[in-house]
Amino acid sequence: MIKMPRLLLILLIITLISIWFIFDLGHFLTLDYIKNQQASIEVWKSENPLLAVASFAAIYITVAALSIPGAAILTLTGGAIFGLLWGTVIVSFASSIGATLAFLVARLLLKDWVQQRFGDKLKTINEGIEKDGAFYLFTLRLVPLFPFFVINLLMGLTPIRASTFYWVSQTGMLAATLVYVNAGTQLAQIESLQGILSPELLISFILLGLFPLIAQKTLAKIKQNKIYSKWQKPSTFDSNLLVIGGGSAGLVTAYIGAAVKAKVILIEKNKMGGDCLNTGCVPSKALIRSAKLLSHIQRANEFGIKKASAEFDFAEVMERVQRVIKTVEPHDSVDRYTKLGVDVIQGEARITSPWTVEVKTNGSVKTLTSRNIVIATGARPFVPPVTGIEEVGYLTSDNVWDLREQPKRLLVLGGGPIGCELTQSFARLGSKVTQVEMLPRIMIREDEEVSEMVTTRFRNEGIDLRTQHKAKRFLIENGDKILICEDLANDCKEVRIIFDQVLVAVGRAANLQGYGLEELDIPVSNTIETNDYLQTSYPNIYAAGDVTGPYQFTHTAAHQAWYVAVNALFSPFKKFRVDYSVIPWATFVEPEVARVGLNEIEAQQRGITYEVSKYNIDDLDRAIADEEAHGMVKVLTVTGKDKILGVTIVGEHAGDLIAEYVMAMKHNIGLNKILSTIHIYPTMAEANKYVAGNWKRAHAPEKILQWVERFHAIRRRTTNKEVALKASVSAAKIKQ
Numbered sequence: 001m002i003k004m005p006r007l008l009l010i011l012l013i014i015t016l017i018s019i020w021f022i023f024d025l026g027h028f029l030t031l032d033y034i035k036n037q038q039a040s041i042e043v044w045k046s047e048n049p050l051l052a053v054a055s056f057a058a059i060y061i062t063v064a065a066l067s068i069p070g071a072a073i074l075t076l077t078g079g080a081i082f083g084l085l086w087g088t089v090i091v092s093f094a095s096s097i098g099a100t101l102a103f104l105v106a107r108l109l110l111k112d113w114v115q116q117r118f119g120d121k122l123k124t125i126n127e128g129i130e131k132d133g134a135f136y137l138f139t140l141r142l143v144p145l146f147p148f149f150v151i152n153l154l155m156g157l158t159p160i161r162a163s164t165f166y167w168v169s170q171t172g173m174l175a176a177t178l179v180y181v182n183a184g185t186q187l188a189q190i191e192s193l194q195g196i197l198s199p200e201l202l203i204s205f206i207l208l209g210l211f212p213l214i215a216q217k218t219l220a221k222i223k224q225n226k227i228y229s230k231w232q233k234p235s236t237f238d239s240n241l242l243v244i245g246g247g248s249a250g251l252v253t254a255y256i257g258a259a260v261k262a263k264v265i266l267i268e269k270n271k272m273g274g275d276c277l278n279t280g281c282v283p284s285k286a287l288i289r290s291a292k293l294l295s296h297i298q299r300a301n302e303f304g305i306k307k308a309s310a311e312f313d314f315a316e317v318m319e320r321v322q323r324v325i326k327t328v329e330p331h332d333s334v335d336r337y338t339k340l341g342v343d344v345i346q347g348e349a350r351i352t353s354p355w356t357v358e359v360k361t362n363g364s365v366k367t368l369t370s371r372n373i374v375i376a377t378g379a380r381p382f383v384p385p386v387t388g389i390e391e392v393g394y395l396t397s398d399n400v401w402d403l404r405e406q407p408k409r410l411l412v413l414g415g416g417p418i419g420c421e422l423t424q425s426f427a428r429l430g431s432k433v434t435q436v437e438m439l440p441r442i443m444i445r446e447d448e449e450v451s452e453m454v455t456t457r458f459r460n461e462g463i464d465l466r467t468q469h470k471a472k473r474f475l476i477e478n479g480d481k482i483l484i485c486e487d488l489a490n491d492c493k494e495v496r497i498i499f500d501q502v503l504v505a506v507g508r509a510a511n512l513q514g515y516g517l518e519e520l521d522i523p524v525s526n527t528i529e530t531n532d533y534l535q536t537s538y539p540n541i542y543a544a545g546d547v548t549g550p551y552q553f554t555h556t557a558a559h560q561a562w563y564v565a566v567n568a569l570f571s572p573f574k575k576f577r578v579d580y581s582v583i584p585w586a587t588f589v590e591p592e593v594a595r596v597g598l599n600e601i602e603a604q605q606r607g608i609t610y611e612v613s614k615y616n617i618d619d620l621d622r623a624i625a626d627e628e629a630h631g632m633v634k635v636l637t638v639t640g641k642d643k644i645l646g647v648t649i650v651g652e653h654a655g656d657l658i659a660e661y662v663m664a665m666k667h668n669i670g671l672n673k674i675l676s677t678i679h680i681y682p683t684m685a686e687a688n689k690y691v692a693g694n695w696k697r698a699h700a701p702e703k704i705l706q707w708v709e710r711f712h713a714i715r716r717r718t719t720n721k722e723v724a725l726k727a728s729v730s731a732a733k734i735k736q
């Protein structure tokens with residue numbers, strides 16, 4: 001739908017361009033015409049100097065704004081009429097104003113459309129323009145080989161600010177304006193436009209254009225040298241890659257380094273496997289499994305079993321969790337990595353220079369040198385400074401695994417993935433769980449209906465879910481531990497929640513202190529700041545995993561690990577920008593929630609128009625047979641196309657089902673192809689195909705189908721010839 005101001009603008013532009021062509025105004029902007037009229041124009045100008053300036057500027061601005069050819073001729077004319085100084089001033093302003101108007105026209109009419117259609121592809125360009133747009137524009141403006149009007153229009157489609165566009169254009173075009181205006185002062189001698197820029201002049205402009213690029217590279221090099229200048233570089237190195245931290249990011253980095261035959265040192269101060277193995281993914285999934293079994297036993301009659309009960313000991317469940325960790329442990333062990341060729345050191349690392357790391361092991365300290373260092377030191381649970389929290393004592397995902405006595409009343413602070421997974425597990429194990437979340441809903445990153453589905457299930461399972469409750473203070477009264485919250489939806493009324501244990505799961509903070517970042521002055525915000533190649537401010541020091549973000553998952557840590565290993569070992573010959581275009585994740589609550597790409601909230605935030613196709617899993621044969629007929633597959637596609645922007649799956653095995661869509665998005669496979677792929681019957685995976693079927697039905701070519709319907713109707717009719725033939729056959733039969 002075209003809005004009114006846009007429509008008016010389009011009409012205005014069409015009218016002006018039509019006038020231009022109908023009245024052949026272009027013939028006024030030829031070299032011959034200007035030369036012939038030069039004397040009379042000059043007379044008119046000396047009689048009406050102000051009017052001449054205003055008319056000239058108005059014509060110039062109009063021509064540039066409408067992107068009509070003629071700017072070069074007008075610049076010469078400016079020189080011929082107004083001389084070098086005033087010609088340059090007038091042309092400089094008129095051309096910059098005209099260029100900015102053309103830029104704004106392109107922006108108003110096309111930018112939204114271009115960004116919506118190709119936003120995902122343009123992401124890198126947009127980010128580049130936001131960061132260095134002025135610089136690129138300046139380079140383009142310096143070299144008059146790049147067409148003036150093309151730059152105006154293309155820049156309008158990017159996110160560069162109009163004011164930046166104006167001033168950079170004016171400054172960048174000044175040199176070329178001066179050359180053309182100067183040439184215009186000698187108009188009589190000019191035979192063609194091409195002649196103005198001699199090869200020498202062109203080369204000078206190209207050099208001028210290259211100058212900012214060279215300057216930028218040189219400055220970067222100087223900056224880099226400066227950052228290294230105070231450090232003494234070793235003449236040889238003990239390793240090519242020294243990795244600090246043996247969690248998901250560090251292990252995969254070391255693995256890749258060793259696989260490509262580099263000398264790799266891996267330092268881990270605590271347990272190999274880091275968070276994921278010891279306190280994160282593995283224990284939580286093991287606990288979730290035991291809790292799920294209990295929930296199935298409670299649902300026994302849904303499966304046609306009259307009665308089933310379970311007798312269990314909480315401590316044994318927690319021991320099973322440890323058993324699972326022990327079973328997985330060899331995958332991440334010192335032994336395995338040593339066999340892979342990695343030199344594993346159990347000790348605490350501290351970076352002491354861009355190439356040296358001090359390691360404390362069992363009381364001894366040694367210094368190791370490395371050409372590259374990878375920081376993979378992970379994150380830890382963030383504990384908010386709520387009054388009294390230390391006095392009541394708290395659990396986090398670090399130590400909850402040590403529990404052997406089940407908390408009767410468990411309070412969980414936080415409605416994110418970790419808080420939700422542990423809330424449901426403990427509730428299923430029999431704790432009375434109250435979950436407190438400050439925001440209006442749990443799992444806030446997901447679409448509202450997704451939170452709603454999980455919330456409904458939580459409440460049905462007896463979880464006391466308190467959203468919009470802000471923890472104010474903890475206290476102990478008559479031996480009872482109490483949390484005082486503010487009910488944000490109820491005039492901040494104070495609410496008291498009594499509990500036996502509190503589990504804090506309000507987010508994770510990157511480990512940034514105590515191992516040398518401060519001494520090296522490596523910039524950090526909430527995480528270590530890295531560039532697109534995952535380099536810190538020291539190009540040979542990289543960071544990967546939770547310590548740098550932006551995602552905090554094992555698979556993203558492993559994904560980044562590939563980039564840091566390859567970039568560190570093969571740069572400057574080859575280096576890769578980390579690609580975050582298709583990042584999936586799952587929250588392992590029931591109903592399970594998995595996502596890849598955009599959901600509706602994010603699409604709307606980014607101004608991307610989309611279509612939604614949905615398939616409700618309550619209709620799926622396999623889900624019905626399994627008593628798991630709930631949830632949905634929701635796919636966002638580019639309007640009118642089958643290109644997938646993002647998928648959310650809620651339901652049994654959502655984390656596994658999403659893999660098909662991760663693959664599809666990664667390799668640009670659309671819904672049509674998913675629809676034409678055979679899915680085994682009866683499986684949950686059929687849901688992926690059925691949603692594609694729903695999309696297809698919504699995009700059925702109605703007009704063509706109407707014609708096809710007519711075609712079938714015609715084919716049902718008997719022709720006259722067939723009627724006659726039938727009649728003669730029956731007549732012959734009667735005669736016989």
Ligand SMILES: Cc1cc2nc3c(=O)[nH]c(=O)nc-3n(C[C@H](O)[C@H](O)[C@H](O)COP(=O)(O)OP(=O)(O)OC[C@H]3O[C@@H](n4cnc5c(N)ncnc54)[C@H](O)[C@@H]3O)c2cc1C
Pocket residue numbers: 244245246247248249250267268269270271272273274275276277279280281282284347348349350376377378379397418511515544545546547552553554555556557
């Ligand atoms: C309860 C829970 C459940 C989770 N579930 C999932 C899930 O289902 N799926 C998923 O993808 N992700 C999950 N995660 C997140 C996942 O665990 C992390 O994203 C992942 O472990 C990050 O890996 P990392 O290598 O960056 O950091 P870590 O695994 O934390 O590793 C960092 C390592 O560095 C070591 N270290 C730190 N400083 C030093 C030093 N100075 N010297 C030597 N060693 C040092 C630490 O001891 C640690 O072993 C979960 C997390 C939690 C807490």
